Each structure stands twice: as structure tokens, then as C-alpha cells.
Amino acid sequence: MKAFNIEDTAMILIDHQVGTNTWASTTPLELLQRNVIILAKFAKGTGMPTVLTSSQETNVNVQGPLMPELQEILPEEFAARIKRQGVVNAWDDENFANACRNTGKKNFVMAGVTTDVCMVAPAISALEEGFNVKVVCDACGSTNQIAEEMSWRRMERAGIGLTSTNAIVAELVKNWASTAGAIAFPLLT
Template sequence: MTFRNGLNSLLRPEDSVLLLIDHQPYQLANVNSHEPQMVINNTAGLAKAAKVFGVPTILTSVLAERGGLLFPQITDVFPGQEVIDRTFINTWEDRTVVEMVKATGRKQLVIAGLWTEVCVAMPAIHALGEGWDVTVVTDASGGVSVEAHEVAIKRMVAAGANMMTWLAVAAEWQRDWARAEQAAALTNVITQHAGGSGIAYLWEQQLLNTPVPSTTG
């Protein structure tokens, strides 16, 4: 295996494209690797972070008539955007999706979806074989069991994929807090979706805006 290191191995918003796969009711109903609400929250946070940094995001479902529409927490981030509905289980065999990814001109492919062991692993391994730099967002994905999720991660790592969580992806896209415009927007996403980190930030703002009691009498 060739290990990629150095600054150029980190994610760059100008070279990233996000592919969100099958975040649908049918798949969510049998996610047992994570608490389902966390998958929804983390995927929404990832989607909003992509929008903050101008990362093209492709939305896709499989047999939506039977499996249900993508979660509104995702589609509401991209109002009016078409969701590509597939028959292929392996998204990377759907030429419409692949051509949309290629049309962005980016080479860092970031993937999250349900289920990890099927609808994430297949396209990740397929794209790796075609030379793509693939990152899988593990906490915006989920499997039918902890074992299924973890075995899929091991399989993709062995194939050369990177594994990250959604907040790590967002931080790597931000890279420098001096990017003030993105920092302000990302901070808003963090307060909404990053749990304790978001609450801690709000608490910090409360303390900074609380007058120091006078000690003079």
C-alpha cells in the first residue's frame, strides 16, 4: 500500500466534490452501527459545511419510489437541486452520477452514505481503482451492524481510502481561521451540529459578553 502524507494529501475545498448516497428512510430503518439521529445530524452538518466552502455536492438515491426520498435535513440545504435516483447498487456504475462528478473537475472524492458495507464500499473501491483520491466520512454513514460498518472501513482502508469524521472534514476544508468569511459560516454549522463543541462555543460567547463584577465598594 502507498501511504499518502504531506500537505497535499489533506482535503482542499477547491479540489473536493461530495457524494451523498442513499440517506433514505428504508436504509436508516436498519442502521445499527450508529444512533440513527446522529447519522442524520452528522450528514446535515457535512452537507452544510460543503455549502459553506462551495464544494459541489451530488445527491443520489436508489429506488426512491420504494426506499423513500432523501432526508429533508439534507435536501433543504440544496433547495431545488435534482436528486439522481439510481437502479445500480454501486453508484459508480451509474454513468449519470460519474459524469456529474467528473464535470466538477475535482479529484478529491468525499463519500458518505447508507449502508457503509454496500452503498459506500462499492463506489469507494471502484473509484479508487480509477485513480480517485477517496475519503469516506464514517460518522455520516452507517451499517446494518457495528461489525458490518467496521469491516467495511477495514476493507476500504486496505483499498487505499481515507477515513474521516464530518467535523474533521470541515476543519480540513477551513484549514486557517483567518479565512474569516468561511469561519463565521462554519461556526454557525458547528453550533447547530457539533454537539458539545457547539454548546461550548455558545458558552464561551456568553462568558465573553458577561460584564466582570465590580470589586470597588
């Protein structure tokens, strides 16, 4: 899979909700949230278009709102987030799919919680529509390790690149001495 560049890539963050995040026991909660924040700050700092979506935010006792840090980092994207009302495959929600398409980018860096339910289907759907997709595995997580590993296998077999937060940021930066590097380096240390 070809390396992604900032200029042709959008950041897609799916269902990083205060309740849903706690279901992702395969990635420690603090690490998962840290990585989502890094991805959001990097996208904001480099001007990458970002799409946010949530599922049933009003189900406060289970799923709840998106992480409040996302509202602080990406206030416009947060206000424009796609609030799905139960559609499991986010790509099946026409508002979400159109928001991703409307970024004008051919490459998507995607992360979502939970990997097995919230991430696999939209990543494969975007790929099948012709987008290049890389999933940031340490900004995702599932309820158990078997579900997580099966999700990785499904996505890899479909042709999705699997990566980590630090790896995708480094791939996009290309040069630590660049403007993007100056944005990224403090986030990763």
C-alpha cells in the same frame, strides 16, 4: 494521504434516504442525520460541488426519498440527484459516475448509507479511477458492527482515507478565522 482543500474537493452523498437511514444501527440515527446535514450545509456554504444519489426512492416502505433536509439545503443538487433504479454500486450507474466526474474535482468527500452496501463499492471504484477519496464514517452506518468494521478495513486497505464529520470539516477549513471557518464553526457547535 494528502490533506484536502475546499477548492479541489467535491461532496458526494449516497443514499441518505428516510428508510435506508434507519438500517444504519451502528451510527445512532440522530447523529447520522446531524452529520449529513453538517456536510450538506458546509458544502453549500463554501460552494463545494455536491452530488446526491438515491436508490429506488419509490420503494417508500423500505428506502423512501432522500432526507427532506437535503432538499432544503441543496435544492438544485436535490433536483439533479441521480435516482438509481436498483444499481448497488452507485459508480456503476453512468449518470452518477459522470455527475461525480463532472464536478471537475480530484478529491471526493463521500458518505453513504449503508456503509457495507452503499458506500464501499463506489468509494473503491472512484479511487480505482484515480480520484482521492475520504469517507466520513459518522455520516455512514451499517446494520451491525461486524459489517461496519469489515467495510472500514476494505476501504482502508484499498487506500481510502477514513475520517469523521468534524475532522473533515476542520481539514477543509484550515483556519477558523477564515470565511470557511465562519461557515463551519456554528455547524460544529
